[in-house]
Amino acid sequence: MKLELATFPVTKVQWGERTVYRDGLLEIDKQELLSLVREDPKIVSADFDIALPGDETRIVNVRDVVEPRIKIAGPGCVFPGILGPVESVGSGRTHRLGGMAVVVSATYRPTILSGTAAQNSSVLDMWGPLAEATPFGSTINVVLAIKLQDGVTELEAHAAIQLAEFKIARRLAETTRELTAPEAEVFGIGEVDPALPRVVYIDSFLTNWHAPHSLVAYYGLPVRESLPTYIHPNEYLDGALTKDTRIGSGEYTYTWEWLNKGIVYRLLREHGKRLNFLGVILQRTRFEAEHGKQVTAMCAAQMAKLLRAEGAIVTRTVMSGANLVDVMLTVQACEKSGLKTVFLTPEWGGHDGTEPPFVFAVPEADAIVSTGSTDREYRLPAPKKLIGIKPGERVQLYAGDRWLSPSEELTLDDTCLAGTTDWWGGGKYTRVQY
Amino acid sequence: MSQLRVVHFVNQFFAGVGGEEKADTPVGVIQGPVGAGKRLQELLGNAAEIVVSVYCGDDYFAGHNAEAVEAIRNIARDADATLLVAGPAFSSGRYGFSCAQVCHALSALPGMTCIAAMHPENPGLETYRQHKAENVYAIPAAKSAGGMGDALARIARIALKIAGQEQIGSPAAEGYIPRGVRKDAWSGQDGAQRAVDMLLAKIAGKPFVTEIPLEDAERVPVAPAIAALAKARIALATSSGVIVKGNPDNFKAHKNVQWRKYSIENMDTMRKTDWDVLHSGFNNVFMKENPNFGIPLDASRQLEREGVFAKLHPYFYTTSGCNASVPVMKRLGQEIVADMKAEKVDGVIMVST
């Protein structure tokens, strides 16, 4: 199973008469895109904007960020189960627009007002301290700002937001259909030298089984309380893993990140060179009683052993203390069964680094790579331009939070900001012991 | 460049006063370097001068902590010293402790830097790791005074940097024991690459260095048991975020910095009154419908009626503990306990989610 991923770099985006890509320039017919979005009657207002790295622009009510990709050859489509039928993906040829992203900013009247199933959003600045700390501060962002009609259920809100951004992403990627990419890479995990160390990637992510959308979906099906599942790494590249788009807080994940997971690309590129990449074990957390945590930990380790792995890299999502327990127990179960295990993760530590990095740990977690702290504080200067909100309006980033005036200077932490948390090792920010 | 003025702290033995029999010697002063301090002065050359050596008996320090520290601080201040060297204490636990305490106290003086030296397993390092002061450096030394030469050389290396007003880098680069402060940094390689490199080293049995050393859990002494439960006053507390409906006290859904107590006088269940639940770390639906899940009032009232314990305290204590800062929660805990003690509460049932 091989996937050729062809990259068409975008260095300039502008509005034009037609939607077309040529030599790094992406021209967009705004009216065409607007009519695509308006196909959904649940969207009562929509507008587009372009936000460039360096602009003193603040985007508010951010729900998701997605990279335009389209399948050119091979079974299925990008975002199978959502934009097309459920068909196994990860082979053939897929085109992507590099250096740009579609950001969706959305408002609607929520019906769940507290707890883990409640909606939330984040802030994205294209300049200043925040822009440097997130990958989305360096991409040319086509921003879709929408408002949904009153009375939508939470699940309808997610579906409307997701469909709108995915249709736009697909339409933009479609511009490359007949073109030949300047660069392309072929990915797969076929047979290699059997002497190479056998490595498995355990992708641990939090799901809220009781919520309308559980936070993470596989082929569009929300993952709820299932046990570990074995998948092919190429599936990420075609958007097999997606997320709840009502949840925009920086504490969670963005579709763009699922398509561009640092650790997956690194392992794919090392396959056949320094290691034998056996594949991916998806593991949902967090079980709400100790029994469940122990079973998932045992099962993930056992699955890795059945694959005859010698080593495992484990990652996680969401800075929840409770889900850290599931993941630490998984690291422990792996080590105890003879698998050499590395835990790649952000840490807490407080914003001056004097608090404990973890609230819970196991002695077997002796090989940790830190992607930095999620407790950083940012002083963000006032923007010249706001997208996703009218000047003078205020925003509440999550249920129960204070109301902020985004046109002013803000002091926020990583949970409020889009993309500053590095779950999957794509960045170089870390913390060091002093 | 003006010469760095150094104060050297030692115990009674290294001051030449005497051995174990002189451990109750109070704080004393010697002008210039003493004992091994003379060797240290040689290593420092002209860049720094040990202007005064101060000593204190190990037992005297342990029994008169505050006075000893105060005296030593005054000596350092009067001597215009901006560098303190404490030890080397090697494996001596009492000496290591006093070195760490002196460093902690003097680190608050303006412009002061402190260097202590002791064996990495010396319990004095617990104090050092607890305070996490960035102007205090603990140098690893051997177990016994046979390692004096090496320890002095390491101390001198850092002291000379300080004398030259150079930046002191990371523990790995400079050879000191980390305090456990985590500082932002940017690696030359992304996390994914470092993870693969670390895993391949681990599989091959090659050495690697974890990027997050795990801290030991804090040991909390066990409070004495309740001797006579039938006479006891029991209070209920929770971190699940059960609060008064409408949130009049402005609790946040996470990272709270406050606690409250709310009345449950004459109530025998949480269900009949209107409460809210504000905690963004779990599904609040069940708790909202039946707050007895977080404040087990119905069960506690029944047991109170049956005489299992004497009195259910008429208030419950609450905060929302989601994503909380550990030091903040420690402070809240101490405040809550002070309130409970004033109200003669004997035992607490604390429910957390």
Place this chain on the structure above:
Amino acid sequence: MVALQLGATRVVTGTKIPNPCGDVNLPAEDDRQLRCEIVKCALEALQANLESARTFVPKINFTSG
């Protein structure tokens, strides 16, 4: 597990995170009885003479997960 790591000395095992003192799948009276068992276990913990931290498990059955 987290409680023990952070220094709690008398730890009683509850049921599930969203409802530590109860079970939403039980009828009201059974749920209340279960709660009584948990509180009783907590009261026993308060009376136990301990040298070091210990976990106490109430005598209950509940829907796990």
